Amino acid sequence: MTPNRITILGLGLLGGSVGLTVRKHLTDCTVVGYSINGADVETALRAGAIHFSASQPGAAVANADLVILCTPVSAFPALLQSIAPHLEPTTIVTDVGSTKQNVIAAATQYLPSPSQFVPSHPMAGSENQGIAHARADLFDNATCVITPTPANAQESIQKVESFWKALHMRTVHLSPEIHDQYVAQVSHLPHALAAAMVNITDDQALDVRGKGFLDFTRIASGDGALWEEILRDNRGNVLESLDQLTAELGRFRTMLAEGDTDAMKDWLNHAAQRRRDLAKHKPTPSAR
Amino acid sequence: MTPNRITILGLGLLGGSVGLTVRKHLTDCTVVGYSINGADVETALRAGAIHFSASQPGAAVANADLVILCTPVSAFPALLQSIAPHLEPTTIVTDVGSTKQNVIAAATQYLPSPSQFVPSHPMAGSENQGIAHARADLFDNATCVITPTPANAQESIQKVESFWKALHMRTVHLSPEIHDQYVAQVSHLPHALAAAMVNITDDQALDVRGKGFLDFTRIASGDGALWEEILRDNRGNVLESLDQLTAELGRFRTMLAEGDTDAMKDWLNHAAQRRRDLAKHKPTPSAR
Numbered sequence: 001m002t003p004n005r006i007t008i009l010g011l012g013l014l015g016g017s018v019g020l021t022v023r024k025h026l027t028d029c030t031v032v033g034y035s036i037n038g039a040d041v042e043t044a045l046r047a048g049a050i051h052f053s054a055s056q057p058g059a060a061v062a063n064a065d066l067v068i069l070c071t072p073v074s075a076f077p078a079l080l081q082s083i084a085p086h087l088e089p090t091t092i093v094t095d096v097g098s099t100k101q102n103v104i105a106a107a108t109q110y111l112p113s114p115s116q117f118v119p120s121h122p123m124a125g126s127e128n129q130g131i132a133h134a135r136a137d138l139f140d141n142a143t144c145v146i147t148p149t150p151a152n153a154q155e156s157i158q159k160v161e162s163f164w165k166a167l168h169m170r171t172v173h174l175s176p177e178i179h180d181q182y183v184a185q186v187s188h189l190p191h192a193l194a195a196a197m198v199n200i201t202d203d204q205a206l207d208v209r210g211k212g213f214l215d216f217t218r219i220a221s222g223d224g225a226l227w228e229e230i231l232r233d234n235r236g237n238v239l240e241s242l243d244q245l246t247a248e249l250g251r252f253r254t255m256l257a258e259g260d261t262d263a264m265k266d267w268l269n270h271a272a273q274r275r276r277d278l279a280k281h282k283p284t285p286s287a288r
Numbered sequence: 289m290t291p292n293r294i295t296i297l298g299l300g301l302l303g304g305s306v307g308l309t310v311r312k313h314l315t316d317c318t319v320v321g322y323s324i325n326g327a328d329v330e331t332a333l334r335a336g337a338i339h340f341s342a343s344q345p346g347a348a349v350a351n352a353d354l355v356i357l358c359t360p361v362s363a364f365p366a367l368l369q370s371i372a373p374h375l376e377p378t379t380i381v382t383d384v385g386s387t388k389q390n391v392i393a394a395a396t397q398y399l400p401s402p403s404q405f406v407p408s409h410p411m412a413g414s415e416n417q418g419i420a421h422a423r424a425d426l427f428d429n430a431t432c433v434i435t436p437t438p439a440n441a442q443e444s445i446q447k448v449e450s451f452w453k454a455l456h457m458r459t460v461h462l463s464p465e466i467h468d469q470y471v472a473q474v475s476h477l478p479h480a481l482a483a484a485m486v487n488i489t490d491d492q493a494l495d496v497r498g499k500g501f502l503d504f505t506r507i508a509s510g511d512g513a514l515w516e517e518i519l520r521d522n523r524g525n526v527l528e529s530l531d532q533l534t535a536e537l538g539r540f541r542t543m544l545a546e547g548d549t550d551a552m553k554d555w556l557n558h559a560a561q562r563r564r565d566l567a568k569h570k571p572t573p574s575a576r
Contacts, residue, residue, distance in 0.1 A: 123498040182493035186501045195559035196536040205470035210411040212507045213474045224557030248484040269512030271483035
């Protein structure tokens, strides 16, 4: 069920880590890589993240069982257009994009058959971008969300699921719409909150920050251009989550201003309990 | 300059950790402990966090060079009242409270001489409360803010500073007012934001959270009753920081809703740069 030959398009943190992890766990699989950035191709070859490189996306996907789009999502449309004439009918295309609805729209527009595109989102990353930070254990025990479309055959979905499982990930199936709502809550809005908090904090106050502040704001050190794109891509859901959060902060403000001690304790303890439960329970594997 | 005999009042995470750390780094110092909770006293004795226990706060402080208040701040007024008649004139009292202005007011009211109280705030802790989580390395390389009052003699301030330095902390001096403003930004408001985010996130969305969300929300698992007290104690500053944050989120909302790509990138990159600088630069030791 696992692929004999894969093509990684885009050789940054995620593309490089996919390559290193495939080389570690799927030792019979041939890994072809393409990047617009020649230095990244060199690094990927030297690090053993890919076996071969190709100078064009179309040449890179020839004879691949599985193609994985690992560039920023803004590069997907052009990339899909250029690989479309070179794909075998049996080749499955997937991706690592943080949002799914726009990506699916692009695949539907440009690929010969929309059934070939099985979207996925491995929930792994780092505030450090670039292939220099790629790791063969980046995906270990992390969750990969697969968001099949009605066009996908069961067999194609299973092929993509087996692939991520072979990379030691847990897989979860969600609809693209629900996926985009959930990541607004657990990833995109938290990024904006951490950035806002860093931006309003006095320079001298930063001097007395403890470990709590460092952990709370770590995600804010991610690349601004990349995150602008993610937030723009998921704008509707991020705005909706932001409005919910603003309303919740309004409730907090009232409790604090009015000195409603009991309500405040309940509110803080509710959050504490939910957060402690997260530490106890691993995410459900293969939840559907 | 370091004390020969200290008394720890309150034997939870911080009191227990002070004891363990003193036993490790100040091996000639005698450590006396008091707690309202008998089981915590037993644990502290067994763990070697204290040499002796006393059954009353007054008896505990007899002949101490330094007394450290390590209970929640709500217990400080009663504690200060009960130790006041038993303090030697040369004994210095300090504390580990997260806010300083109210604590100073209580010490001024109850101690025979307000000059004896030198307030401090070791910026170390954990979302796990209680002496069971006490550690001899909790304070290592962390910052301790000392907030002297006009009543304090230079010698008394130096005594408290030497003590925390002997526990391997960096020390910073701030006025009590500035301290309380800064901790609203780097500790109290972030706690409320993390709690709000956890509270509005769908159960099923929590299932697909990655490491970023876990780090962002870790502080929210702290005890609700303890944090309610801290937030109430620093209400004015927390409300002011919250209003700044709300305004900043309003700016973020406008950029996102209007698709102002360049402004958004700048905003995100400004935060990313500030956060990366924090990772690079250690806090200034002994900044004044």
